[in-house]
Amino acid sequence: MVQQQAEILRPETLIDEFxxxxxxxxxxxPDSETNYLYELMLDEEWMDVVPISREGEAPSTAxxxxxxxxxxxxxxxxxxxxxxxxxxxxxxLDAGFPLVMIVGYRGWTRRGATPDSVAKYTEPFLNAFxxxxxxxxxxxxxxxxxxxFDEARSTxxxxxxxxxxxxxxxxx
Amino acid sequence: xxxxxxxxxxxxxxRGNALVTHSGTTGRRWGxxxxxxxxxxxxxxxxxxTTSAAFGLALGMPDEKVxxxxxxxxxxxxxxxxxxxxxxxxxxxxxxLLDNECYATTGGQPVPNAQxxxxxxxxxxxxxxxxxxxxxxxxFVMSIEQIMQEExxxxxxxxxxxxxxxxxxxxxxxxxxxxxxETIQDFQKEMGIPxx
Numbered sequence: 001m002v003q004q005q006a007e008i009l010r011p012e013t014l015i016d017e018f019x020x021x022x023x024x025x026x027x028x029x030p031d032s033e034t035n036y037l038y039e040l041m042l043d044e045e046w047m048d049v050v051p052i053s054r055e056g057e058a059p060s061t062a063x064x065x066x067x068x069x070x071x072x073x074x075x076x077x078x079x080x081x082x083x084x085x086x087x088x089x090x091x092x093l094d095a096g097f098p099l100v101m102i103v104g105y106r107g108w109t110r111r112g113a114t115p116d117s118v119a120k121y122t123e124p125f126l127n128a129f130x131x132x133x134x135x136x137x138x139x140x141x142x143x144x145x146x147x148x149f150d151e152a153r154s155t156x157x158x159x160x161x162x163x164x165x166x167x168x169x170x171x172x
Numbered sequence: 173x174x175x176x177x178x179x180x181x182x183x184x185x186x187r188g189n190a191l192v193t194h195s196g197t198t199g200r201r202w203g204x205x206x207x208x209x210x211x212x213x214x215x216x217x218x219x220x221x222t223t224s225a226a227f228g229l230a231l232g233m234p235d236e237k238v239x240x241x242x243x244x245x246x247x248x249x250x251x252x253x254x255x256x257x258x259x260x261x262x263x264x265x266x267x268x269l270l271d272n273e274c275y276a277t278t279g280g281q282p283v284p285n286a287q288x289x290x291x292x293x294x295x296x297x298x299x300x301x302x303x304x305x306x307x308x309x310x311x312f313v314m315s316i317e318q319i320m321q322e323e324x325x326x327x328x329x330x331x332x333x334x335x336x337x338x339x340x341x342x343x344x345x346x347x348x349x350x351x352x353x354e355t356i357q358d359f360q361k362e363m364g365i366p367x368x
Contacts (some may be wrong), residue, residue, distance in 0.1 A: 007320075025231065048231070050256075051256065056224075063215070064227060064230070067229055070231075095352075141272075
């Protein structure tokens, strides 16, 4: 149990990674798993939290910020990512800007079958779009977030960080 | 109903240094009127999302006025953006809606409840700082200078005539001009923003 607690992905790790990578804006729709992260982000003066109404707005709002020379990230859930498909296509993949999208992996389970269809389709969705992704389940995986930023910058493409839902400690 | 080009022409003298982008059939003709193309951005792509891109631009460049000529067909595909804009309340955001009551680019089919929607009322209810509605060109001409001095987010809906396109896509003349990538590159050069 103690070991499991130590491994839990802390929201502070995400914020540290954002700061390390010069993030200026976090475009987000809060979900049931990220409330504590949301509250922590609001306390950080160096980043601006941009709440949106539906996930399709995330890549397009990010494009405007990118054009302005800022460094946005999108923080959404896999359900919303699928809703945002056309915006990901037109406003991220076709745009030629680096973009990291942090995506809550609802339904993720390391063992056995998931009862949640959104988990079943998440990785096939990303593969269909040709978007590379990194799975982050534990705090020790945090440096993969910087890898995602590095890849986004070098390829000028969107890169996704999937947050393995089963393990994280974002809600308290 | 107003000729949409007359709206664009009436706006042009009051543009100042504003950054301008657009969606929809009439908004696309802004390039015929603009006299400062390095501050124009062509961001059209995903359905209804140009407005969100303009919103992001306004957040990222708070010292510059950002103008979008939106269309009601696009707005209906991304209505939540009204709340998103109102929530952050960028003072530099000017949201023009050129409402021709139809999908002009697909043959002129009416949008849902085409004549029954009060878009300025929706923006006001969402929380825009200032909203206006025009169905008379003279009123628009008389008001636009004052509107551009207002604190945003400002929403201006204008009833315009439809410029219906009804040819199959393969037979249509391409609009030409700069690509989206070229407008972004020219814009960033103009503004001294390093390329990513």
